[in-house]
Amino acid sequence: MIIKNDTVIAANRFxxxxxxxxxxxxxxxxxxxxxxxxxxxSALSGAMKKLPGSISAARKYVRFIKLQKDAARQADARxxxxxxxxxDFSPYTIYRHHAVARAIHAITTTxxxxxxxxxFWSNHFALSTTNxxxxxxxxxxxxxAIRPNINRSFYELLLAxxxxxxxxxxxxxxxxxxxxxxxxKRQKHRKTGINENLGRETxxxxxxxxxxxxxxxxxxxxxxxxxxxxxxxxxxxxxRAMGKFYxxxxxxxxxSRTILGKVYPEGGLEQGEAVLRDLARHPATARHIATKLVxxxxxxxxxxxxxxxxxxxxxxxxxxxxSVYQALIDTREAWQEVRxxxxxxxxxxxxxxxxxxxxxxxxxxxxxxxxxxxxxxxxPGSPAGxxxxxxxxxxxxxxxxxxxxxxxxxxxxxxxxxxxxxAASALGPTLxxxxxxxxxxxxxxxxxxxxxxxxxxFQRR
Amino acid sequence: xxTRRRLLQTTLAGALLPxxxxxxxxxxxxxxxxxxLVILRGAMDGLAAVPAYGDGNYAGxxxxxxxxxxxxxxxxxxxxxxxxLHPALKHFHALYQGxxxxxxxxxxxxxxxxxxxxxxxxxxxxxTKPLGADTGWLNRALAALPGKPGxxxxxxxxxxxxxxxxGKQPAxxxxxxxxRALDPLTxxxxxxxxxxxxxxSGQLRDALEVRKMAGNLDDKHMRDLGSPGSLGQLxxxxxxxxxxxxxxxxxxxxxxxxxGWDTHANQGAADGYLAGHLRALDEGMQMxxxxxxxxxxxTAVIIVSEFGRTAAVNGTRGTDHGTGSxxxxxxxxxxxGRVLADWPGLATKDLYQGRDLQPTLDMRSLFKTVLNRHLxxxxxxxxxxxxxxxxxxxxxxxxx
Numbered sequence: 001m002i003i004k005n006d007t008v009i010a011a012n013r014f015x016x017x018x019x020x021x022x023x024x025x026x027x028x029x030x031x032x033x034x035x036x037x038x039x040x041x042s043a044l045s046g047a048m049k050k051l052p053g054s055i056s057a058a059r060k061y062v063r064f065i066k067l068q069k070d071a072a073r074q075a076d077a078r079x080x081x082x083x084x085x086x087x088d089f090s091p092y093t094i095y096r097h098h099a100v101a102r103a104i105h106a107i108t109t110t111x112x113x114x115x116x117x118x119x120f121w122s123n124h125f126a127l128s129t130t131n132x133x134x135x136x137x138x139x140x141x142x143x144x145a146i147r148p149n150i151n152r153s154f155y156e157l158l159l160a161x162x163x164x165x166x167x168x169x170x171x172x173x174x175x176x177x178x179x180x181x182x183x184x185k186r187q188k189h190r191k192t193g194i195n196e197n198l199g200r201e202t203x204x205x206x207x208x209x210x211x212x213x214x215x216x217x218x219x220x221x222x223x224x225x226x227x228x229x230x231x232x233x234x235x236x237x238x239x240r241a242m243g244k245f246y247x248x249x250x251x252x253x254x255x256s257r258t259i260l261g262k263v264y265p266e267g268g269l270e271q272g273e274a275v276l277r278d279l280a281r282h283p284a285t286a287r288h289i290a291t292k293l294v295x296x297x298x299x300x301x302x303x304x305x306x307x308x309x310x311x312x313x314x315x316x317x318x319x320x321x322x323s324v325y326q327a328l329i330d331t332r333e334a335w336q337e338v339r340x341x342x343x344x345x346x347x348x349x350x351x352x353x354x355x356x357x358x359x360x361x362x363x364x365x366x367x368x369x370x371x372x373x374x375x376x377x378x379x380p381g382s383p384a385g386x387x388x389x390x391x392x393x394x395x396x397x398x399x400x401x402x403x404x405x406x407x408x409x410x411x412x413x414x415x416x417x418x419x420x421x422x423a424a425s426a427l428g429p430t431l432x433x434x435x436x437x438x439x440x441x442x443x444x445x446x447x448x449x450x451x452x453x454x455x456x457x458f459q460r461r
Numbered sequence: 462x463x464t465r466r467r468l469l470q471t472t473l474a475g476a477l478l479p480x481x482x483x484x485x486x487x488x489x490x491x492x493x494x495x496x497x498l499v500i501l502r503g504a505m506d507g508l509a510a511v512p513a514y515g516d517g518n519y520a521g522x523x524x525x526x527x528x529x530x531x532x533x534x535x536x537x538x539x540x541x542x543x544x545x546l547h548p549a550l551k552h553f554h555a556l557y558q559g560x561x562x563x564x565x566x567x568x569x570x571x572x573x574x575x576x577x578x579x580x581x582x583x584x585x586x587x588x589t590k591p592l593g594a595d596t597g598w599l600n601r602a603l604a605a606l607p608g609k610p611g612x613x614x615x616x617x618x619x620x621x622x623x624x625x626x627x628g629k630q631p632a633x634x635x636x637x638x639x640x641r642a643l644d645p646l647t648x649x650x651x652x653x654x655x656x657x658x659x660x661x662s663g664q665l666r667d668a669l670e671v672r673k674m675a676g677n678l679d680d681k682h683m684r685d686l687g688s689p690g691s692l693g694q695l696x697x698x699x700x701x702x703x704x705x706x707x708x709x710x711x712x713x714x715x716x717x718x719x720x721g722w723d724t725h726a727n728q729g730a731a732d733g734y735l736a737g738h739l740r741a742l743d744e745g746m747q748m749x750x751x752x753x754x755x756x757x758x759x760t761a762v763i764i765v766s767e768f769g770r771t772a773a774v775n776g777t778r779g780t781d782h783g784t785g786s787x788x789x790x791x792x793x794x795x796x797x798g799r800v801l802a803d804w805p806g807l808a809t810k811d812l813y814q815g816r817d818l819q820p821t822l823d824m825r826s827l828f829k830t831v832l833n834r835h836l837x838x839x840x841x842x843x844x845x846x847x848x849x850x851x852x853x854x855x856x857x858x859x860x861x
Binding site: 064068069071072073092130131368371372392395400401403404405407408411434439440441443447450451453454456459 | 638653654725749
């Protein structure tokens with residue numbers, strides 16, 4: 001079978017990098033291969049279903065804090081069992097489990113396009129490990145809100161995210177109190193008020209986009225509309241179901257709200273949901289999402305034509321995500337330039353492990369690699385998520401770190417690797433003569449692998 | 462060779478990079494003054510670092526954390542009749558006696574809540590609100606340095622450029638790699654393979670140039686030293702900072718950050734966890750002085766933390782998030798040997814909200830003073846762009 005550029009593009013740009021044999025498997029049906037992945041019901045693997053979700057993370061957190069207090073009180077009497085419990089209940093342990101499971105899945109999945117989409121949305125709805133509590137929660141959003149909704153409508157995805165405990169805690173909506181709500185009126189002596197953090201980011205980052213035509217007044221009105229959206233076991237809702245979304249009518253700001261010129265009558269929980277429904281099908285949202293998708297999959301500089309087309313399909317399909325993904329697959333520009341995108345560190349790491357078909361015994365290796373290249377899972381440091389362009393990731397010393405990573409990977413896989421075979425199975429016809437020659441002339445298999453992973457064609461997708 | 466021109470071409474990327482270490486500065490401009498900002502993340506206990514042993518309420522408030530007066534076993538290193546230094550800060554004490562360390566106390570940013578995240582944001586963005594700006598004051602100050610705009614640049618000894626240095630002006634960052642060194646032969650082959658590709662060959666050339674400037678910091682020695690910002694990496698970071706700052710073509714401004722100051726439980730007094738951190742900071746600053754050699758004479762260092770901790774010891778032999786803290790200004794360019802403090806006192810009625818050291822000095826005054834008097838940033842720019850709404854935090858005389 002002759003492998004064409006399109007096959008490589010499907011595997012390396014849409015997917016997470018070809019594993020040995022993947023290019024052959026895709027063969028001359030790259031578009032069909034991609035389309036088949038977006039018809040799947042969800043992106044949840046069996047192993048992922050066992051990971052601690054938000055409820056478990058919240059429960060463990062409470063235990064962990066108690067254990068820590070005990071430890072501080074009786075520093076000398078700490079038992080081995082206590083230490084073990086501390087580790088078990090620690091938010092950092094939960095974080096590590098999620099991060100490692102996610103990396104292993106990305107490296108082994110046979111639906112890499114679907115997985116890339118999961119990572120795309122996870123970054124669109126970015127969380128960050130800003131405090132200890134968030135370490136335990138960051139992984140659960142992807143598992144509980146993103147993966148199950150990856151191929152549904154944007155509204156379903158959006159709603160699941162905005163009502164997820166991890167998002168509500170991260171952007172402080174659990175602390176937002178309507179100034180005229182029942183509870184605020186009862187607690188006159190306490191300082192109460194709305195926290196507009198989630199409201200703002202929902203408009204700016206999750207839906208309309210920063211130039212999406214909303215005003216500060218819209219932010220406040222929307223933040224008021226979602227007052228009462230909180231999490232059981234926390235803050236005012238301490239006695240409710242731990243770690244679950246909980247709407248507390250007592251915190252909700254009464255009255256109608258006007259957002260983007262439309263009046264939403266009082267309606268408790270439904271009020272905020274009605275706004276979200278409109279935001280999800282707003283033309284500015286369609287453009288914002290389309291731009292980000294085109295930037296992620298095609299080019300750092302999305303052309304107006306590509307964005308227009310995707311945005312139109314987004315609107316026409318009512319935000320039906322598989323239709324939008326299909327439109328992306330059908331975009332001519334996506335198949336033109338073979339190396340259009342500079343890999344992010346996560347892209348590079350996944351694709352290197354995939355290309356070498358390598359799974360480490362020590363799963364901490366993943367975290368070390370991510371950390372060393374500057375893109376640790378769920379640590380973008382801002383709700384805007386990781387940047388998605390070459391300008392943001394290409395820097396001379398960051399390239400040096402990438403080369404060291406290549407050397408490190410080569411050392412891990414050792415001298416029994418077959419670099420020429422690996423190069424062909426990772427890059428197919430896009431492997432350049434220069435790189436091929438360099439690999440052939442390598443003094444050892446290890447050096448050959450380092451050269452493959454360092455090559456310009458491997459550093460891009 | 463990294464040419465000035467090529468450096469400028471990559472500028473835009475550099476400013477945005479989470480992981481740029483490649484963009485290095487040319488100190489071609491005016492002045493040889495160096496400035497190092499050290500951020501202690503996690504809220505340093507100012508009353509542990511600089512105990513007010515002479516305050517009548519000190520021993521009572523601090524309880525098991527209180528340190529004895531100078532001269533006693535484990536006693537503080539006396540500065541004057543009111544203040545001393547933690548016994549782990551031996552080199553600080555020597556610097557103080559040599560007139561090269563100014564101790565400031567009851568210092569705070571305008572932030573008056575107790576979130577590390579927001580407190581650090583505000584410390585770094587230079588405004589009065591956590592989301593007041595998405596760039597850092599030091600980056601905005603770069604734009605206002607005398608000389609040609611863009612001619613003075615700065616480096617963060619960190620994997621990613623921290624907010625304080627993030628913004629439109631070019632800024633680079635450098636951190637030791639956790640990976641083993643590339644063997645020279647493989648590197649040579651990669652260089653050869655990159656030849657037809659201008660992007661990759663250019664980037665690699667720059668990278669090698671930067672690494673040369675970082676000095677002989679053998680990557681092998683840097684492995685497994687702990688995570689970035691951790692105590693274990695401090696000596697490496699300090700050595701690298703000194704190496705960058707003394708390079709004729711290198712930057713004049715550096716940012717260091719050290720985490721691990723959030724001592725809620727078992728922080729220790731003369732010995733223990735916090736003492737270990739203070740000792741590392743103390744040794745780190747001596748190492749910086751040694752590494753800067755002649756350049757130390759023209760150097761000012763500011764050491765700050767986002768806020769202080771409660772005056773009183775808590776139920777777990779630690780301290781909780783507070784407000785006022787101590788800060789240090791040191792270096793050959795500093796007129797030190799004294800404590801700068803309008804001491805509010807430690808009686809409960811004198812504490813902020815009855816629990817924290819009441820701030821009496823705006824941290825921005827220290828920053829503005831060093832930027833203006835040491836680096837020559839004009840006052841107008843300080844008020845307008847670097848620290849907006851900071852009129853109340855004036856420039857101080859007689860510090861640098």
